[in-house]
Amino acid sequence: MSASVPASAPVPAALPTPARPTAKPTSAELLDFVRRTAADTDLIASLPLDAEGRTWVRLEGPHGSEAWLISWPPGTGTGWHDHAESVGAFTTAAGTLKENSLAARLPTDGWKTLELTEGVDRERQLVTGQGRAFGRNHVHEVLNESTVQHAISVHAYYPPLPQIRRYSRTGAVLRLEHVERPEDWQ
Numbered sequence: 001m002s003a004s005v006p007a008s009a010p011v012p013a014a015l016p017t018p019a020r021p022t023a024k025p026t027s028a029e030l031l032d033f034v035r036r037t038a039a040d041t042d043l044i045a046s047l048p049l050d051a052e053g054r055t056w057v058r059l060e061g062p063h064g065s066e067a068w069l070i071s072w073p074p075g076t077g078t079g080w081h082d083h084a085e086s087v088g089a090f091t092t093a094a095g096t097l098k099e100n101s102l103a104a105r106l107p108t109d110g111w112k113t114l115e116l117t118e119g120v121d122r123e124r125q126l127v128t129g130q131g132r133a134f135g136r137n138h139v140h141e142v143l144n145e146s147t148v149q150h151a152i153s154v155h156a157y158y159p160p161l162p163q164i165r166r167y168s169r170t171g172a173v174l175r176l177e178h179v180e181r182p183e184d185w186q
């Protein structure tokens with residue numbers, strides 16, 4: 001017995017549109033998101049500040065990205081780290097942050113210490129309203145060098161951070177110290 005559909009079978013007038021997979025946000029879209037979020041003065045003002053250490057609130061980023069609102073008391077910083085395979089963006093919403101970064105593509109795995117070549121260091125000051133996007137395996141540290149003023153920033157990463165590798169740095173030598181997983185910061 002044949003199971004074929006007769007040629008005269010009615011065709012539905014309108015087929016449901018297949019669900020589009022969620023678009024992956026680009027780092028430029030993440031930068032646009034953090035800029036718009038940083039301009040939300042009520043949200044920025046709602047973040048509790050603590051003179052003793054950084055405070056943070058998780059935000060809903062675009063297209064399933066991981067986003068954070070972070071405060072930085074004077075003199076605080078992240079230390080050197082990367083965000084593994086995630087792309088990201090951040091912007092200063094209040095105060096000024098300094099970013100030290102490496103303009104170098106580092107091997108992602110299989111090393112414990114690495115001697116950096118000359119000329120890979122980059123430094124930028126991000127005053128209120130200034131931000132930047134970055135690609136995968138971006139190695140940097142972010143600091144609030146002010147002695148008196150808190151800084152506040154907005155960050156977004158996609159995909160949500162699977163891990164953060166933390167490094168120490170002595171001169172030109174970068175040393176992998178430990179790897180943090182999401183349960184360490186969520």
Ligand SMILES: [Fe+2]
Pocket residue numbers: 078081082083140
């Ligand atoms: Fe970072």
